[in-house]
Amino acid sequence: MYHAVILCGGAGTRLWPLTRQAMPKQFLPLTSDKPLLVETYERLRRSAPPDRIWLVGGRLHERSMRELLPQLPPGNVIVEPIARDSAGAVGLAMARLLRHDPDAVFTAFHSDHIIRNGQQFDAAVALASRIAADGPIVNVGAAPTYPETGYGYVERGRQVATGEGVVAFEVIKFHEKPDAELAAEYVRSGRFLWNVGMFTWRASVIRDLFRQHQPGSVERFETTERMLERDPDRALATFSELPRISIDYAILEKATNRVVIEADLGWLDVGDWSAMGAVRRGDSGPTVRVDAEGSYLWSSNPRKVLAAVGVGDLVVVDTDDALLVVPRSRAQDVKRVVDELKARGLDAVL
C-alpha cells in the first residue's frame, strides 16, 4: 500500500524572528491562511487516506503536530526521542510502517515546501509510487526556471516511464549546490533538475539499504519504534546511538537503482527572508516607502506603521519581542543572529 510520510523537523533559524525553535515555519501560515504543514497534508490526502499519512517530528513540536492535524490517528504522529537528522526520521518511520504493512511504499515529504501546481504533483506522486513498487528509489525533480545556487541538482539520463503529464528518467548523478557559473551551465543543458528532496521507495528496499550502508541502524530503528510509548528512556538511549546523518548522505548517494521524475511542481523552498520576500504578496499593514520600493516590510502587528527611506533591498521583520533588519543578499546570515542569541542565553526569543 502507498503511504505518505511528512518530515516535520527543521529549525527554521533562517526565518527568525518570525520562526522560533518551538515554532518553525511548517507550523505557520506563510502564503495563505493555513500553516504549511496543513497545506502539505491536504495535498497528500488526494493520494492517501488519513490512516496512511504519517508525521515525524521532535518532542518540541509534538503539540503543534497533533493540534494542527487532529484528524490523524494518534499513532500516526511519530515523535523522535532526539533529533538524528533525516536518516533518523526516515528510519523510524520505516520501522513503524513495516510493522503495519510489510509491503509499504512511501514518499518522504518535507512539511514546509510550497507546491503551486497540484496536478503535476499528484501525477508525480502516482508515477513515483508505481515505479518504486518495483524496487527503484524515485526522486522528483523540478525543471529549473533560473540558475539557483542554493539547491542541489539531479542529472537525468534516458527516459524510463511516463505518467499523466510527467516523465521519469534514470538518474545519472546527484550534484551538490553549484556556483553561479555551473548553475547557469546546468540550466542551459536542459538535463539537470532541481532536487526537491521528495523520495519514494519500498520500505523494505530502504531497510535493505540501511542494512548495507549503515550497519546496526535497522535494529536500532526497530527497537526505538517499539519502545517509543512503552519505555521512552530505552527508546531515547537506543535512538541516541545513531549518528546524526542526512538520508542523502547515508543512503541515497550510495544507492544505484534510481529514477527521477521531472514535474513542473511550481515548487518553492522558502528557506530564508530573501525567498520569503519573493513569495509573500502585500504588506502586513500600513507602510510608507520613500525610495525604498524593493524593501520587504513585515510586522506581526497589522496596525503598526512601517516606514522605510532610501533602502533598496532591505528585509525588515518585526514581532512583539524581536526585530530584524537584513539586506536580501545577506538573508542566509540570519542564522548567525540566532547563534549569537543562543550564545548569550537570550532564550526567550529563540
Added chain:
Amino acid sequence: MYHAVILCGGAGTRLWPLTRQAMPKQFLPLTSDKPLLVETYERLRRSAPPDRIWLVGGRLHERSMRELLPQLPPGNVIVEPIARDSAGAVGLAMARLLRHDPDAVFTAFHSDHIIRNGQQFDAAVALASRIAADGPIVNVGAAPTYPETGYGYVERGRQVATGEGVVAFEVIKFHEKPDAELAAEYVRSGRFLWNVGMFTWRASVIRDLFRQHQPGSVERFETTERMLERDPDRALATFSELPRISIDYAILEKATNRVVIEADLGWLDVGDWSAMGAVRRGDSGPTVRVDAEGSYLWSSNPRKVLAAVGVGDLVVVDTDDALLVVPRSRAQDVKRVVDELKARGLDAVL
C-alpha cells in the same frame, strides 16, 4: 531686568516615530532622564528666577509645558492661538514682557538644544544681557568643530567686549547653510561661528525693529497678548492676521547693530536621526549586530531584541505603533514619511 524666554515650538517631524505632533523632542528625555525642556529650564535658572522665565508654545503643547514645569507662575506659560513661526512667538513674548517690565532684556532660547558646557553658557548669557542692555542685538555663536553643512554661520569682525572666558565681536554678516566646500573654507578661516539661534535684546529694541520692518505687527502682538485669556476668539483672529515668518528673516537680517559672542558651548542641535545616533550612548535593550557595527538600533520596548545583519549606517527606530528604517545619510528625508502619513490620514501615528 533680565528675562529668559524658551521657545517650545517645533514639530520634530525629522525624529519620527519617536517624536509626534503632540510630543516633539523638547518634551522627551534624549540624553539624560530629563526632558530637554526641563534641562533647558534648569540651565536658565542659574541666570533668572522662575518668575522671569517664560515659555511660548502651541495649544497642542500647553499641557506638556505646564506638567513639566509646574513651578512656573501660570501666566509665564504663553500659549500661541495658532503657529506664526518664530517671529510670532518672539513678538508675543515681547508684548507680555513689556507689560510687566518696560526695561526687559531677554534671550529667546530654543527648548530642544543640548548644551554640554554650562560654564561657557552662563558666561555668554551674562555678557549678552550686559551688552544688549545698551541696545545691540546679541547672538551667541559656537566655534565650529567640523564643516557642518546643516547650520547657518555668523561671520565675526573686530572684538568689542569680553566676559568670563567668552569674547564678543561685531557681526559682519549672517550666512545661510553652506555647501561642503564653503563650510570647509569657513572652518579654515577661523572667523566663522555656528549660528546657534540664541538671541538677546531689549524688548523695546525688538519692538522698534518690528515697527520698522513689519508694520502693524506690534499692535497685533499687543492685542493678542491682552486677549489671550479674556477673549480667545479675538486673540486667534488677531494673531492669524500675522504672516508666518521666522524672526531671522523678519528682523535679524535687517538689523544693523549686532554683536556675536563666541563661546565653547558644547552645543548640539539634535535635528535628525543621524545627529541622534551620535548623541545617544548605549542600546535601548539587547541588540545583535552581525557586520552592522555602525547601525543605530532603538526600541521603546527595552526588552525587545534588535538584530541587524550587514547594514552599515542604518538607523532603526521602533515604537509600539510605528517602525522606521533609514540610512544616516538620508535622515533628513524622514520628514517625507511624515508628509506621506499626513496625506494618507494616518493621524494615529502623527
